[in-house]
Amino acid sequence: RRFTVGLTGGIGSGKSVVARLFAERGVDIVDTDQIARSLTGPHGAAMPAVLAAFGADFADAHGALDRVKMRALAFSRPEARRTLEGILHPMIRDAVFAESLLGTGPYVIFDIPLLVESGTWRERVGRVLVVDCPEAVQVARVMARNALPEQQVHAIMAAQAPRQARLAAAHDVIDNGGELGELAPQVDRLHAIYLAMAEEAVR
Ligand code: ATP
Structure with missing residues (x-):
């Protein structure tokens, strides 16, 4: 560590x-926002789990999370937001620590x-x-x-x-x-x- x-x-x-x-x-700087975005970007590592939880129609044409749709759902249903965070947060943490090991500073x-x-x-x-x-x-x-x-x-x-x-x-x-x-x-x-x-x- x-x-x-x-x-x-x-x-x-x-x-x-x-x-x-x-x-x-x-x-060494690790940008957690950038990591979070790439996980739900086109064919991001979190997309299979996100689509399994919310349905295939939460992907846009590029295989990225449809953020407008997700925001609307998370706004109207707090438990959906918690589900999404439950998927993303551990993945973000793992990716952040993995990236932090690459630096030499x-x-x-x-x-x-x-x-x-x-x-x-x-x-x-x-x-x-x-x-x-x-x-x-x-x-x-x-x-x-x-x-x-x-x-x-x-x-x-x-x-x-x-x-x-x-x-x-x-x-x-x-x-x-x-x-x-x-x-x-x-x-x-x-x-x-x-x-x-x-x-x-x-x-
Ligand atoms: P965000 O949370 O939105 O990513 P941030 O915390 O990274 O923002 P910066 O982008 O570094 O903030 O700074 C916000 C804006 O204020 C930028 O346009 C930056 O150039 C300007 N800025 C930052 N510090 C100063 C300063 N001391 N004097 C004048 N302008 C500043």
């Missing part, structure tokens, strides 16, 4: 920017947007790192990046863990309420700590 940091934060908090800074320092960062929300990730990483910024800053950045109306950004944020819950789950916090240039020194400081922890872990 490699020393693992779970990187999380609300929508638009700056996880991608922070992950890139760690990657530039030679750290000193330690690995799992980029997990819903780490605090989905519970079991917390016990599966050595350290929880939260990228934090004031909610008003988060809203402004997401509106600018995605050209979304403010209401819609608020709706997405309301479905995520509140800022305080995320901070309460954090071992470490990166403050991204300021300029982009303020990130590198914080990343350098944490990187030194994580290198020492990774070394300690193999001893």
